[in-house]
Amino acid sequence: MNIVGLRDACKGEVFAAGDAQFIEAIHGNLWNRLIPDRAPQAVVRAVDEDDVVAAVRFARASGLKVVVRGGGHNWCQPSLRHGGILIDLSNFTKLISIDADNLKAVIQPIISNRDIQKALNPLGLAFPTGHCPQVKASGYLLGGGMAWNPTVWGSGAESVEAIELVTAQGDLIKASATENTDFFWAARGAGSGFFGIVTKYFLKLHRLPEAMHGSTYYYRLEDAPAIGTWLGTIAPSLSPAVELSLFVVQAPPELRGQAAARNGWLCMVTATAFEQTPHAAEAALQALEHAPIPPLSSSFATPVTFEQLFDASGSFWPEGARSRVEATYSDHSPGELVQAILHLLPSAPSATSVYLLTIFCGPNVPAAQKDMAYSVSSKVYGGPWTMWWKAEDDDANTEWHRRITTTLRPFNTGYYIGETNTVEQPSNIPQAFTPEKWERLCALRDKHDPDRVFFDYYDGF
Template identity: 25%
Template sequence: MTDYGHDLHFGTFITPTNADPQVPVRLAQVTEDAGLDLVTFQDHPYQPSFLDTWTLLSWVAARTERVTVAGNVLNLPLRPPAVLARAVASLDLLSGGRAALGLGAGGFWDPIVAMGGTRRTPGESVEALDEALDVIRGIWDSGERRALRVEGRYHQVVGAKRGPEPAHDVPVWLGAYKPRMLRLVAAKADGWLPSLGYMKDGDLARGNAVIDEAAEEAGRHPAEIRRLLNVNGALAPSWRGFLQGPVEQWVEELSGLALQDGIGTLVLATDDPQLIQTFGEEIAPAVRELVTRERAAAGTAPAATRRGERAIALRRPGIDYAGIPASLAPTAVEPGDRAYDAVRHNYLRSGAPGLVLRPRDAAQVADAVRFARSQDVPLGVRSGGHGISGRSTNDGGIVVDLGALDQIEVVDEATRRVRLGAGATWGRVAEALAPRGWAISSGDYGGVGVGGLATAGGVGFLGRAYGLTIDHVVAAEVVTADGRVVRASSDENPDLFWGLRGAGGNLGVVTWLEIEAMELGNVVFSQMTLDATDVAGLLERWGHVVESAPRELTSFLILSPGRRGRLADGSDDQGPVAQLMTVFAGDDTDAAVEQLELLAAAGPLLGHQAYLLPYSGVVQAGDKQHRGGGDPAVRSGLVEHLGTATARAFEKLALSREAYFLQIRATGGAGNDVEEGATAYAHRHQNFLLSAMASDQSRLDAAWEATMAPHVDGLYLSFDTDTRPERLVDAFPEPTLTRLRQVKRAWDPDNVFRANFPVPPAA
């Protein structure tokens, strides 16, 4: 008996007939409606009575919402691997991670040759498939900066640009029967996909044995390779043969394939919609129930917890990998896993955590917190991974990635209250709210996660009109340090609710927040470039215009110090330049133009573009997968006004070239209408947030202290990597800090959540 412990998946294998091209599409929709996981189509490009399988897969992905789509299996000799790789990645991105790649070496050579393919021997076709896998994986690996080169005998790629990266770790399944192909499955694929009708008695066991031995030789655990199987059959009142009988017989025989032959994915070959419905609604749930019961009795370990020697060697000390909760093990990512590079980093900071846990609900978040606090390693919590400070990843620790908690739902139309999962991104939120004419101020980039920004502050493009994001949070669900799931609002756990709005990362893991949106149609978005030769003068003039402007206007300024070096005539190669990004929160273009003209007068105008568009066009959806890089040092400070002394100090910092990126964000406005003690974010009189980014923390600290420290009043913790204890009062001025330490003592006395600008609990 062989049971690898894979979660059971069920799907269909549909004929892509073109007699009525909508029939296979409808069968795919029946598959989804029946609750099945997967819909596949055979691929015979030389068959004129069939639809092109890849075109059909794309169409079906657009007409469904949940099921994974795959070829069963795609004909490699007629589909160049580099182009196929881009096609699969594109479909995966467009479908939200619902593509899988079933691939075959080719078998019907006469029609393949007739279509322009090259005839190959069985050995040559296996070698060509081996090379193709290197090409496909290489194209998907967009994190590798070098151009892709695969100089194979049958497939050559010489300097191809990599990408796009799929939305998720696309599994590759190979259709295989002979030993050499089975060994290739073990070495490079994620799954084995044969058809039972082509196999003799004992072939499943023999195939598993070959794969298992080859996997161990390659340093992989046999359970890393999913076993899929195409089956066919018919319902009948009584037994007439294998899978020829009543539902109860199907359940028993399919369960046997899972428990005795290690099959984790059962794919039914049929074009009968009634059989598909019965398979999904009656047979699959019963098989899952029976297999779960038998596995519990046998103590079968889930496949996700089994790692080969190659992966085990990369595990980090201080983590009990065998103790990972069962609820989290199937989606956990370790350094030896192929998905690791996609989850280890954040937007600007490289990471090398020992374990990434990916919970799907609050209960699993609680499991993650309880497990993490029992380990002797750092803990990071990630919502979107965009945080400049980089606290959502670490080296050798545990990261709890909330990306799957990405729901966006309206709770109350009248008050415009929406519930947002902590792992949702603000670009997606803006897209969802735009049709209603609603918006939430949310930073300046759509890839930012909801949880991080909506618990730290939220200085955004709508900030002067709307206020900080935290000012409109009305409730939250929180997993506490001891693993409880609680609700926080002005009526429930009000002290925790107070602390979450400004210091949420220090008090628990927020799983969702309810936020009241503002009514907002189109906005005017302006991108302006000004000559900043007179840095201080420009800053003063720009700051004065912003403070004097109606609250609808919020402007951010990015200062580029210019490049080093001189031209032959002794002039600078490139002088300082200021880039303004400005939003006027409304569609009154006359009023917007009047204010933009005042901004343009702050310095010599080099270029200007302005648009009337929805707010969702300003904060467009961004990538949730990050590759790190840069590992910047950052300092920040808040000021009430950009007066002469402050502007000259910032000019001095810019011209020192100790920072390669400098920014000023307008804040204030509606955010300053809130009382200082109303939230843990207490900076309610300042109008500007200044920040500088550099490569070296000590040099930036020295430059900042010499120039900006005498002029700033507080800091914005998401934009600061100097976490010395004496900086704590800059982030949380008294009496806020004293109150926050008391809240910390009540909710996290053991300081479990200490990665986010550590706040010591009160004694």
């Protein structure tokens, strides 16, 4: 490869294999520290859209493939491929504009969930960001966007009105529901297999709910199946403004004694109401006060902010861990899902691991299909997030994770493209889409990137 030519074409830093900073350039901003042995030939840390255009055109002319990295948070690291050019967007960090009157904003892709809300909430505005505070808009929105308040706001990608992107031909274009519609359709859900590089998102904003209140309940681990069954039964009658989740986590300090017989594991249920008045929020959460089993402890309808929600959610996904993830969709009862793996949960090798089920509330679940690549909808979403800290624990945690995911596989109706191991389980990829949408996505890649300038879901591993 003509590295001098690539450096001449781009204003941003260019790193090649053998450079002193090359390993830091390809590994430094990866969220998952279980890092695979794959590496590009070069990294371009683009400073603007012109750099992205130049890098794509250089790759195309040189017969090289391109992969893009946004925030580096994808759990199975698809931005690391064997060979080609990695285009790093980590400099694209601007919140370009907020139009509060017309409920619109324009952002570059490397802005975190927390920072988007931090900018919008003081203005009485919000966006359906993801739950993990550090995750950047890039991969989150490309994957579809599993959002806060999902059954009211929908997915994050549903509130994207347009994108600016660089195509496989090296052209900078805008795509929306009325122009370059193929790209707009695919960008909202294609994830790491998207055949373009998004440099700008045009967002539809929402009014910040005036009364966000949360309830939390802790139960014994052995009660989790019964609690899960009950939650699945009442979920259709709850307000769509309630976000309901069941966790298996390590007990907080005050409950560790009561969880000691299960190696510290217990069941936690959280519910957040995104309402307009405290009375409406309390009414929406009231049914959760009547569980068939008394909780070990609880708190009811406590006012919360997005900052507090991010603090709580972020505590479950600490930075610097080694991780394996498989998040799936299911229409089975959450009680069935927990019962299937209950015997495996106390033996988790790492106390950092989390088992999470989000139970969608309201009568219209699963949701109707939207005109976008993002496909799968179900009554329940979740799975194991297996996290640990030391390389010597890789085998034990990987084996435990495999046992959990294998046991749950018969219950799955699909996968979330941004939170499943598409590298080691490539058969999961088409199952992240309906058959019709998968067929269309493949056809659009053939149409718009016939020379395969961009790595697809399967290449380079």
